[in-house]
Amino acid sequence: MPLSQSTATRLQHQHELISDLIRGLSEKQLQHRTIPDKWSAFEQLVHLTAYQPSFSSRLKAIEQEEVPVFEPYMAEKDPLFHECLKLPLKELLENLHTQRFIIFNHVNALSEQTLRRTGRHRKYGPLTIVEWTEFFLVHEAHHLYKLFQLTAEARSLLHQS
Secondary structure, eight states: OOOOHHHHHHHHHGGGHHHHHHTTOOHHHHHOOSSTTSOOHHHHHHHHHHHHHHHHHHHHHHHHSSSOEEOOOOGGGOHHHHHHTTSOHHHHHHHHHHHHHHHHHHHHHOOHHHHTOEEEETTTEEEEHHHHHHHHHHHHHHHHHHHHHHHHHHHHHHHHO
C-alpha cells in the first residue's frame, strides 16, 4: 500500500500553512498565552517542531525492528521540546521546515513493502508506516487548527485596540 497522493501532498506541504497563520504577528504576540493554562501559538509551533524528530525516530525503529511499541508522545517529557522553547522564531521555523523536508524525502523513498511494516502504539494498536504518517498529519492538522484559532484571536485583539 503506497502513500496516497493526498497523504504525500499533505506531508510535503501541510506545514506551509504556518507562514500564513503567523504572518504579521510578532514573536512576543505569538508567545502570549490567551488562556493561562493552555499553550500559546509559539508553544504550538514548538510542539510541531519538536515532534518531528520523534516521528522520524519511530519510522526508523519500525523499519529496523519487528513491531516496536511506542508510548504516546508527551511534549512536556521531551527534552527537545524544552530546548525548542528557547529558540527564536526564525530558527524554530527553519528547523521545522528542514525536518519536514527530511521526513518527506525519507517516507517518499520507502518501498511498498517497507510502508507496510508496523509499529504498535500503546493506545491505537498496530499501525503501518502509511498509517503512522496519516496519524502524524492529522495530529499536525489539529495543532494547525489551534494555531489558526490563537492567531485569529491575536489579530482580533489588535483590531480592537
